[in-house]
Amino acid sequence: MRRDDPKQKTYFRSSERVFRMNELWYFTSREGDQGPFSDEAQARSEVARYIVEKTELAAFQQNRESKSKVCKLPPKRGVLANVQSANLTVEMPAQDLMI
Numbered sequence: 001m002r003r004d005d006p007k008q009k010t011y012f013r014s015s016e017r018v019f020r021m022n023e024l025w026y027f028t029s030r031e032g033d034q035g036p037f038s039d040e041a042q043a044r045s046e047v048a049r050y051i052v053e054k055t056e057l058a059a060f061q062q063n064r065e066s067k068s069k070v071c072k073l074p075p076k077r078g079v080l081a082n083v084q085s086a087n088l089t090v091e092m093p094a095q096d097l098m099i
Contacts, residue, residue, distance in 0.1 A: 018043045 017027045018040060025043035026035030027050070034050065037043040 017047055 017029075019026055019028070020040070024036035024038070025040050026033045026037070027043050027047045028034075029050065034046065035043060037046060
């Protein structure tokens with residue numbers, strides 16, 4: 001269960017996520033039914049893509065939360081400062097820093 005999921009909701013596990021309704025194909029997820037897709041193969045392909053996308057997003061969010069923001073100030077005015085936040089590094093003149 002994810003942090004932001006309602007605690008009272010019950011999820012039913014099924015070995016089959018892909019289903020057909022009104023001649024179109026869909027797959028189920030926690031966020032609701034996804035689709036429509038024109039055929040079963042496309043729906044199954046989208047399930048795989050969806051799972052990879054959600055897994056990568058969760059890993060990114062966890063990585064981002066675990067990194068702390070670092071700000072290294074130079075000892076003297078006029079020296080370049082190195083400001084790091086997550087995976088971003090920005091260099092600017094020290095007098096431009098506002099802390």
